Amino acid sequence: MMKLHDLLLQKRPAILEKWFQAALETYPADTSRFLRREKDRFANPVGHAISYGMEGLLDQLFDGNDSAKVSSLLDDIVRIRAVQDFSPSQAIGFIFTLKRIIRDVLQSEIRSGNASAEELFALEARIDSMALASFDIYMGCRETIYELKATQVKNATLKLLERTNLLTEMPEHEPDSNDDSDGK
Amino acid sequence: MSDIPEGTPKPEQLAQIRYKPPRRGWMDKPVELKKGTYCYSARSKFMEYLNLPNAREWNPTEGDWKLPADWKQTILDGMRERLTRFRSFRLFMDICVRCGACADKCHFFIGSGDPKNMPVLRAELLRSVYRNDFTAAGKILGRIAGARELTVDVLKEWYYYFYQCTECRRCSVYCPYGIDTAEITMLGRELLNLVGLNIGWTIEPCANCFRTGNHLGVQPHGFKDSIDFAVDELEEITGVRVEAPINKKGAEILFIAPSADYFASPHYYTLLGYLALFHEIGLDYTWSTYASEGGNFGLFTSHEMIKRLNAKMYAEAKRLGVKWILGGECGHMWRVVHQYMDTMNGPADFLEQPVSPVTGTRFENAKSTKMVHITEFTSDLIKNNKLKLDPSRNDHWRTTFHDSCNPARALGLFEEPRYVIKSVCNNFFEMPPNTIREHTFCCGSGAGLGNDENFEMRMRGGLPRANAVKYVNEKHDVNILLCICAIDKATLPVLMQYWVPGVEVGGIHEMVANALVMKGETKRETDMRGQPLNNAEEKEHV
Numbered sequence A: 001m002m003k004l005h006d007l008l009l010q011k012r013p014a015i016l017e018k019w020f021q022a023a024l025e026t027y028p029a030d031t032s033r034f035l036r037r038e039k040d041r042f043a044n045p046v047g048h049a050i051s052y053g054m055e056g057l058l059d060q061l062f063d064g065n066d067s068a069k070v071s072s073l074l075d076d077i078v079r080i081r082a083v084q085d086f087s088p089s090q091a092i093g094f095i096f097t098l099k100r101i102i103r104d105v106l107q108s109e110i111r112s113g114n115a116s117a118e119e120l121f122a123l124e125a126r127i128d129s130m131a132l133a134s135f136d137i138y139m140g141c142r143e144t145i146y147e148l149k150a151t152q153v154k155n156a157t158l159k160l161l162e163r164t165n166l167l168t169e170m171p172e173h174e175p176d177s178n179d180d181s182d183g184k
Numbered sequence B: 001m002s003d004i005p006e007g008t009p010k011p012e013q014l015a016q017i018r019y020k021p022p023r024r025g026w027m028d029k030p031v032e033l034k035k036g037t038y039c040y041s042a043r044s045k046f047m048e049y050l051n052l053p054n055a056r057e058w059n060p061t062e063g064d065w066k067l068p069a070d071w072k073q074t075i076l077d078g079m080r081e082r083l084t085r086f087r088s089f090r091l092f093m094d095i096c097v098r099c100g101a102c103a104d105k106c107h108f109f110i111g112s113g114d115p116k117n118m119p120v121l122r123a124e125l126l127r128s129v130y131r132n133d134f135t136a137a138g139k140i141l142g143r144i145a146g147a148r149e150l151t152v153d154v155l156k157e158w159y160y161y162f163y164q165c166t167e168c169r170r171c172s173v174y175c176p177y178g179i180d181t182a183e184i185t186m187l188g189r190e191l192l193n194l195v196g197l198n199i200g201w202t203i204e205p206c207a208n209c210f211r212t213g214n215h216l217g218v219q220p221h222g223f224k225d226s227i228d229f230a231v232d233e234l235e236e237i238t239g240v241r242v243e244a245p246i247n248k249k250g251a252e253i254l255f256i257a258p259s260a261d262y263f264a265s266p267h268y269y270t271l272l273g274y275l276a277l278f279h280e281i282g283l284d285y286t287w288s289t290y291a292s293e294g295g296n297f298g299l300f301t302s303h304e305m306i307k308r309l310n311a312k313m314y315a316e317a318k319r320l321g322v323k324w325i326l327g328g329e330c331g332h333m334w335r336v337v338h339q340y341m342d343t344m345n346g347p348a349d350f351l352e353q354p355v356s357p358v359t360g361t362r363f364e365n366a367k368s369t370k371m372v373h374i375t376e377f378t379s380d381l382i383k384n385n386k387l388k389l390d391p392s393r394n395d396h397w398r399t400t401f402h403d404s405c406n407p408a409r410a411l412g413l414f415e416e417p418r419y420v421i422k423s424v425c426n427n428f429f430e431m432p433p434n435t436i437r438e439h440t441f442c443c444g445s446g447a448g449l450g451n452d453e454n455f456e457m458r459m460r461g462g463l464p465r466a467n468a469v470k471y472v473n474e475k476h477d478v479n480i481l482l483c484i485c486a487i488d489k490a491t492l493p494v495l496m497q498y499w500v501p502g503v504e505v506g507g508i509h510e511m512v513a514n515a516l517v518m519k520g521e522t523k524r525e526t527d528m529r530g531q532p533l534n535n536a537e538e539k540e541h542v
């Protein structure tokens, strides 16, 4: 039996490609083509965050154990999806797809008993904890959005307005027709 | 014209661009207004104040938009009229070859992934109706020629997507034919106006501007209070009491700034900068309580509204008897000034070609409009050694510069702001080249979209800008994003808090004020924000 770790390294390119493709498929077809094609990270921040993030996450999953790094990579992706047109489950669902993809890619090894079920479960448990971490990040992003919505006007404007009683209300009645010299 | 940027494909290269916008399919899906991505409608009282058609209370999420019975004819007549009035409009409708060069250049497409935010598709929303009703091919071939009938659903789609365009013009930089989708959006909005489909965030400021001259409806006494307050505050920081003349007849120069400079933060620190600078060089200038707003939300409404709201600038210059006009750190004001003011409300033959009273420089760029951009004015002062500057007073800032869309792409103002920043700050770092100058990414909140209800869309649209800021933040510890636009100053702070926490937003003349060594000043303890300077080494300048 081959060690799961070695198997994973061997299949890493296939796993990465399928995982990336699955994430792209959550966007409309025309968009996913762009997200894949444009390699400049400033012209294509979404595509870059996803592909760079997924590479890093696989590294961490297979070989690393740096939880700060994992958080930051997840944050780069989840922060974007938290403002895009996704429900919460769609936004972080890409983590769960990884489990299916790994099982798909390793299908024959699993069937032939070449991959250790025990090791596979351990790996999946780590993917689950990534999913839980993404859930926290997602909630954090949404909370930030609510806070920003609630406070932005106050911060930027009212502080100065309250100071000098600057505002007067628009009169409710019809304006004097002379007011409008240029109207149609 | 050799200033076509490098990234623009030449016609012969177009064939090689593989990325094509979708040909069909997009036409049939009715638009769904999703929370966080559309703008609320305009209140009827503001519509009435401006005598706009079909003033009523209505809600975009409800099925019935309360359109006038003859709405369709009104729109088609409006299109016909504008196709004759604006040659560019007909041209833009006719000449697009759907090459796709613009498709992935819009920050809203890049950040949202919604294909209808590709500039070419945004334009196609209008173009499909144009084909249907104004071209022979469309009339005969219909769908095959990319034509479709104007329906209520199409109108709703216009409302959604023309208010998801910040009229930033980035896409036009890449179009080999010079098609400017921003202008298509402007015309699309103008058509929507004809049947009363306006958004609150543009119409309320327009109504206020029409009434009191500025977006928030601040009246003359309020304006004066605000400026007086700033004078006091500047004295507390610098020890220097400056004068800020208001409605002073016979002053040499009329100064016009966006109103946010005197009521919002961080704009306010830039106001302190203007006051300090004008005092230091002994400028003979005046504020106006009616031209108390540089911004002109008419640009986001209709050509008529641009003209109505802009008229006060020359009118006040004439009333006050000044020689020329100086304009502050406003973004879209400069597009109006540069592209429309002269033809709409000029010629201002009662004004003189602007000449700096301090250096004698004649401002050639302002020959016809008679209005000079403050960074051009200040960089000329610096170039001629007229200011005593201590850039180390900005050493707590590690700066980068966001080219605001309009000064960059409508005015071509690239060097002056950078020259000023580098003269007053020791730490300046550029963002990557494909995100600055004419390629600059929009803040995502311009053209009336900077409202709360549109928050998610703003975060999507602002992502490409924020992403470049994040890069210089990580690489160079940049901690302030400088800009010369009031909308930027209002909306970038929120964008930063979401995408790049820890990066502040500020104006160039705030940095000028920090560095400016004023005659008779006391030892500077704080910067304009009241943050203590690390002035162990603060030199004595007295």
Ligand code: SF4
Pocket (backbone or CB within 6 Å): B105, B106, B107, B108, B117, B118, B119, B122, B164, B165, B166, B167, B168, B169, B170, B171, B172, B181, B182, B185, B442
């Ligand atoms: S003008 Fe700006 S916002 Fe509008 S379509 Fe072009 S790039 Fe997008």
Ligand code: SF4
Pocket (backbone or CB within 6 Å): B095, B096, B097, B098, B099, B100, B101, B102, B103, B119, B120, B174, B175, B176, B177, B178, B179
């Ligand atoms: S607007 Fe210009 S760049 Fe965009 S598809 Fe049409 S021709 Fe090409």
